[in-house]
Amino acid sequence: MLKPKKITVLLKGYPRLSETFIAQELLGLERAGFALELVAMRRPTDKKRHPVHDEIQAPVHYLPEYLHEEPFRVLKALWRVKSLPGFRTVMAQFFKDLPRDLSRNRFRRLGQAMVLVAEWPDQSDWLHAHFIHTPASVAFYASLLSGRGFSVSAHAKDIWTSKDWDLADKLAHAAWVVTCTKVGFDRLSALADRPGRVHLSYHGLDLDRFPPFDGQRPARDGTDPADPIQLLSVGRAVKKKGYDTLLKALAALPAMLNWRFTHIGGGDELSRLKALASELAIADRITWKGAMDQRDVLTHYRESDLFALACRITADGDRDGLPNVLVEAASQGLMPVSTTVSGISELFVDGENGLLVEPDDVAALASALARAMSDPDLRTRLGAAAEQRVRRDFDYRNSIRDLTVLFSRSQ
Incomplete structure (x- = not known):
C-alpha cells in the first residue's frame, strides 16, 4: 500500500500530560x-x-494562538x-459559517488555517487533525484553501459539544474520520x-x-485502621470527571471502613474539591498529588487496591469517551468502580470486570x-477479568494497523 510522503498532524496543544493516547499514537x-x-494551536502549559x-x-x-499576538505573521x-x-472557496465557507458561529474563534480558525497553509511543511502531502471541533475547523479551512485532503480523529468532548451542522460539514469534506468509542461512532455516523x-x-495501550x-x-x-484500603483516581479535576460526586460518596461510606484516597492530576476544580473535602470532614484521608508522569502513575496503580472514576455528562454535553486511565488501571489488575457514561460500558461490564453505577x-x-472495599476476593477476581480484556482487545497496535490502512488510502 502507498503511504503519504509525510503527514502534517494538527493538534490543539502539544505536548499534554492528559493526552498520552495521542502521543502514543x-x-x-x-x-x-x-x-x-x-x-x-497552543503551546504546552504542563x-x-x-x-x-x-x-x-x-x-x-x-x-x-491568538491572531493579535502575531499580526505580522498573520498578514504575511x-x-x-x-x-x-x-x-474564494474558503472565504465562501467562512461566510457560510460566520452567521452560525459569530465569534472571535471563527476568525481565529480562519487566520490559523492561512498561517498553516502559508508555512506548510516541506514534502507533506496530507493533513490529519486530532479533535473534530476547533482543530478540524482549521484543517477544514486549510484543506479548502490549499486543495490538500484531510482526515480527522474525533474523541469525546469534541463530538458532544459540537453543533450538528458543524460536524456534518466536516464529515462531508473529510476523506475519513476515525473515533474511539461506539457511542461516538454512532453519533458521527x-x-x-x-x-x-x-x-x-x-x-488501546x-x-x-x-x-x-x-x-x-x-x-x-x-x-x-493501621492498614486502610488504598483508593486511587487519576484524571483532571474538571466537572465531567465527577469528583464532587466521588467525594460525597466517600463521605457516605460506613464509619467502620478505613480508607485513604489519592488523586493524581491537575485541573481548575482542585481548589473547590479540596474545600468540599474539608466540608465533608474527609480532607485528612485524601492526598492530592497533582500532575505526574506515566512512570509514577504506574507505580500508584500497583500500590493501590481499587480505582474510582465518577464520570458524568455536563450541562453543555461534555463527557469522556473511554478514559485512558481506566484502561491503564485495568492493565495492572486494578479493579475499577466507575459509571455507565459513554464508552466506559464498552470495556467494563458491571459485576464481570468492574462495578458500574x-x-x-x-x-x-x-x-x-463499600462492596469492593470490604471484599478483597471480589477485587482480585474482577481486576483479573479487566486485565484479561485489556490485554486481549486494547493493544494500541490494533489502532495503528487501522490507521495505517486509512492513511494508505489517503492519496
Missing part, C-alpha cells in the same frame, strides 16, 4: 514508517512530560495565500453524508509500558465502593 505511526510533522513525548522524532511547530500569511485557487465515512478504532503486575496486593478489607448517584457509588 504519534509514536506508533512513526514506528510504522510514517513521517510526521506536528503543528499545534510542567512535566511523559517519556513517550521524548521518543517522538517529529518536529513541532506552533500556530499563533494572508498575502501569500490570497492568490491561491482555493481562497448518523450525521455523515454517506456510509463508510466514519471508522471505529479503540486507542502500549502494553510494553504497562507490563503485567507480578506482585500481590494485600487482602485489605477496611477493618484495620449511573452517574451522579452518590448512594449507588458509595454502595459499590
